Amino acid sequence: MTSTLTSTLAFTKGHGTENDFVLLTDPDGLLTHDAVLAARLCDRRAGIGADGVIRAVRSDALPEGAAALAEDPTARWFMDYRNADGSLAEMCGNGVRVLVAHLLAEGLVEEAELRSGPGLAVGTRAGVRRVRRVRGPEGEDWLAVDMGPWHLIDPVGASDRGADAEVGVHGLDGVRRPGLSVDVGNPHTVVALASATELDAADLTRAPEVEPLPPHGTNVELVIVEDAVGAAGSSEAPLGIIRMRVHERGVGETRSCGTGACAAALAVRSWAGGTAAGAPERWLVHVPGGTVAVRALEGQRVELAGPAVLLARGEVDPALLGG
Numbered sequence: 001m002t003s004t005l006t007s008t009l010a011f012t013k014g015h016g017t018e019n020d021f022v023l024l025t026d027p028d029g030l031l032t033h034d035a036v037l038a039a040r041l042c043d044r045r046a047g048i049g050a051d052g053v054i055r056a057v058r059s060d061a062l063p064e065g066a067a068a069l070a071e072d073p074t075a076r077w078f079m080d081y082r083n084a085d086g087s088l089a090e091m092c093g094n095g096v097r098v099l100v101a102h103l104l105a106e107g108l109v110e111e112a113e114l115r116s117g118p119g120l121a122v123g124t125r126a127g128v129r130r131v132r133r134v135r136g137p138e139g140e141d142w143l144a145v146d147m148g149p150w151h152l153i154d155p156v157g158a159s160d161r162g163a164d165a166e167v168g169v170h171g172l173d174g175v176r177r178p179g180l181s182v183d184v185g186n187p188h189t190v191v192a193l194a195s196a197t198e199l200d201a202a203d204l205t206r207a208p209e210v211e212p213l214p215p216h217g218t219n220v221e222l223v224i225v226e227d228a229v230g231a232a233g234s235s236e237a238p239l240g241i242i243r244m245r246v247h248e249r250g251v252g253e254t255r256s257c258g259t260g261a262c263a264a265a266l267a268v269r270s271w272a273g274g275t276a277a278g279a280p281e282r283w284l285v286h287v288p289g290g291t292v293a294v295r296a297l298e299g300q301r302v303e304l305a306g307p308a309v310l311l312a313r314g315e316v317d318p319a320l321l322g323g
């Protein structure tokens with residue numbers, strides 16, 4: 001992170017539905033945000049402990065930022081995201097909300113930017129994302145992110161299997177369950193389990209076996225669908241309810257995954273036959289760390305909303321990090 005590993009590094013710790021992150025502020029892109037240091041910071045015993053590291057850097061201070069600025073010249077901040085194992089990820093739905101909360105707390109963006117027009121533009125490796133201030137279902141202060149376009153992933157290309165997968169989940173007596181691979185900026189395979197009992201019994205200390213595996217690996221979401229609220233006979237638009245557990249690429253089981261919640265809702269919608277069949281266009285996704293809301297947007301886009309919590313600030317001596 002620093003060239004000498006002798007000076008301390010300021011950090012903030014935050015989470016979105018308990019998907020937790022170490023945040024570093026590096027406006028001018030002077031830090032070496034490499035895989036080794038990210039893995040050490042994320043170590044839960046010899047480091048600070050987190051599912052990922054987010055470096056807040058100005059888009060014009062790093063090469064990947066050029067594409068973000070070309071897409072939207074107002075995207076002056078970039079989310080440089082690494083997983084707990086140090087690998088780069090294209091996008092993090094919980095992370096982008098926590099990054100924006102951090103930028104606000106540091107006085108680097110204004111609350112007004114979240115409340116006007118389409119919201120604050122943030123560059124990511126998956127493209128520019130826009131973040132707005134919204135109210136949660138119980139009046140909480142939440143952030144909503146336009147997560148951009150999504151598509152099904154066909155890992156084997158032009159086959160009759162399309163994005164369908166078969167997934168072996170550990171802890172379920174060798175049964176294989178149907179999956180659907182969805183790209184929401186990063187890759188996911190959503191797996192439909194048969195019951196809440198299966199969801200609770202699944203062993204996510206190891207990655208589920210996905211066949212065929214998307215080319216860049218995959219995050220895996222195990223889901224069950226609970227009854228939709230406001231369906232048949234009601235004037236209200238139906239609200240789908242999903243329970244989900246997740247095994248993240250580059251991390252392991254986490255308490256939540258924002259992109260994963262979007263993929264889960266989109267897969268469930270697809271299995272239900274889509275809008276034409278009356279499938280809900282908005283969902284609450286319950287994860288072990290809380291609840292997020294997902295909404296289908298026009299133009300095959302999707303929105304994620306949820307909380308962003310900053311809980312600690314401090315300094316760490318990179319020379320003392322173990323791992």
Ligand SMILES: N[C@@H](CCC[C@H](N)C(=O)O)C(=O)O
Pocket residue numbers: 019052083088089090091092093094095186187219248249250251256257258259260
């Ligand atoms: N937890 C994140 C996703 C983080 C990246 C993921 N592990 C990957 O490698 O794609 C989220 O909230 O979206």
